[in-house]
Amino acid sequence: AQSVTQLGSHVSVSEGALVLLRCNYSSSVPPYLFWYVQYPNQGLQLLLKYTSAATLVKGINGFEAEFKKSETSFHLTKPSAHMSDAAEYFCAVKGSGNYQLIWGAGTKLIIKP
Amino acid sequence: GAGVSQSPSNKVTEKGKDVELRCDPISGHTALYWYRQSLGQGLEFLIYFQGNSAPDKSGLPSDRFSAERTGGSVSTLTIQRTQQEDSAVYLCASSYTGVSSYNEQFFGPGTRLTVL
Numbered sequence: 567a568q569s570v571t572q573l574g575s576h577v578s579v580s581e582g583a584l585v586l587l588r589c590n591y592s593s594s595v596p597p598y599l600f601w602y603v604q605y606p607n608q609g610l611q612l613l614l615k616y617t618s619a620a621t622l623v624k625g626i627n628g629f630e631a632e633f634k635k636s637e638t639s640f641h642l643t644k645p646s647a648h649m650s651d652a653a654e655y656f657c658a659v660k661g662s663g664n665y666q667l668i669w670g671a672g673t674k675l676i677i678k679p
Numbered sequence: 680g681a682g683v684s685q686s687p688s689n690k691v692t693e694k695g696k697d698v699e700l701r702c703d704p705i706s707g708h709t710a711l712y713w714y715r716q717s718l719g720q721g722l723e724f725l726i727y728f729q730g731n732s733a734p735d736k737s738g739l740p741s742d743r744f745s746a747e748r749t750g751g752s753v754s755t756l757t758i759q760r761t762q763q764e765d766s767a768v769y770l771c772a773s774s775y776t777g778v779s780s781y782n783e784q785f786f787g788p789g790t791r792l793t794v795l
Binding site: 608 | 712721735774785787
């Protein structure tokens with residue numbers, strides 16, 4: 567069965583610093599992986615997705631994620647944090663045999679001025 | 680094109696009343712999902728519709744919760760005899776599930792339900 571683990575319910579970084587949000591997955595089949603962002607009082611928005619093409623995936627707002635099969639990881643990074651990046655970030659993996667996504671618990675990103 | 684829409688955006692109700700929440704998915708999307716997000720929590724899966732198949736109701740927390748999807752499009756989530764613990768944001772999402780689909784889900788803005 568698939569599962570997703572996001573390490574750290576809260577991550578705090580200074581403005582201009584590197585952002586690293588961790589996601590590890592478990593999947594019995596080649597995974598499709600997703601990062602979504604949820605800004606305060608809004609729905610979720612797709613940030614980027616891995617669909618077995620390039621292992622380094624670039625998304626919106628300067629974010630990228632690298633698929634590492636050996637580490638079963640799909641960590642999200644951004645070289646320089648901006649105040650507008652403050653949000654909650656969710657990692658998800660496609661379930662096998664159906665059309666659902668298996669969701670991580672989310673990581674709230676806090677940006678310090 | 681239009682995204683997923685939900686109505687109402689906010690709903691305040693009294694304990695014991697019934698409420699209906701509506702979701703309009705993206706046209707052509709065959710799958711529709713309902714989630715609940717309590718304050719400061721992640722996504723809690725409630726129910727999933729795929730085409731004409733029987734819905735996956737495994738996430739509904741009690742028999743007070745039910746959902747319908749009419750004509751393969753609009754969906755209504757009904758909560759009967761609301762309780763204070765039902766207070767949350769209810770999110771709807773839809774996805775295209777054709778051969779080339781990666782199951783990317785598109786979310787609506789949510790309905791914030793407050794039970795007094």
